[in-house]
Amino acid sequence: MKLDEIDRRILRALQRDGRLQNVELAREVCLSPSPCWRRVRLLEEAGVIERYVAVLNAAKVGKGLTVFARVWLKGQDAATVDHFTNAIRDLPEVLECHLMAGDCDFLLRVVAADLDEYRHFQIHHLTRIEGVQSVKSEIPMQQIKLTPSLPV
Template identity: 75%
Template sequence: MPHQLDRIDRRILNALQEDGRLQNVELAKRVGLSPSPCLRRVRLLEEAGVIEGYVALLDPAKVGAGLTVFARLWLTGQDEETVNHFIDEVKDMPQVMECHLMAGDCDFLLRIAVADLDAYRRFQIEHLTRIRGVQSVKTEIPMQKIKHTSKIEL
């Protein structure tokens, strides 16, 4: 069930999504509160799990992970053991940026960041296809990033 957000909560969340490094005094000014109630609201949003955490967004190319691919995976079965084994294995792979259990054609959709095409091929051969229960992997290579955001409009 979604957390009930009022107008001020939405303003706080929008400001923090735009700049997660905002100091509380500046955040309070932007949302029209004094610092103490603003900090209390942020803490409540954190405790409620609305704010999951704070991160630095990196330029993948500048840190040696300039190629992003999307891999669709099919498993040999959709029983709980096979699915959970796959999930446990993928959670430990730093190249996998996102993993989604899918309804539809494939079982999982992964977003993978690696240095280049050779690095992806090695990752696929040495890691993905060696996971017990993986039947097939189909890789999609994006040609151009059109939009990338982590902001949820409130």
């Protein structure tokens, strides 16, 4: 789907506030409500807008610690990688999982209440996944920027 400037304004507005009512959104992007609604529906149907979510404050829901875990597997064959990725999908503590090119095989973003909870997760879940050779944990000192918004 080719995005024009009106589509981009719609996307920027919805990324700022996904609860905007169509009338408010239309006013913000300088359209009448009916064409605005049609454009939003087309963006949804094309998969440009995947879903609407609430962004939570991690600390206020008891998950204030973020850890980046670098994971090395015993092998990079399809069966080992597939087993690992399927296991990771079932772990709610893992917010992001990326297959990497470079030093490690996977990079995970994990949340926990504190270091004890993360250590428990690492010992009892992450390192028990068949095929995991080692895990190195990186703990950020300060969050500088975290945004769910894409530049459009």
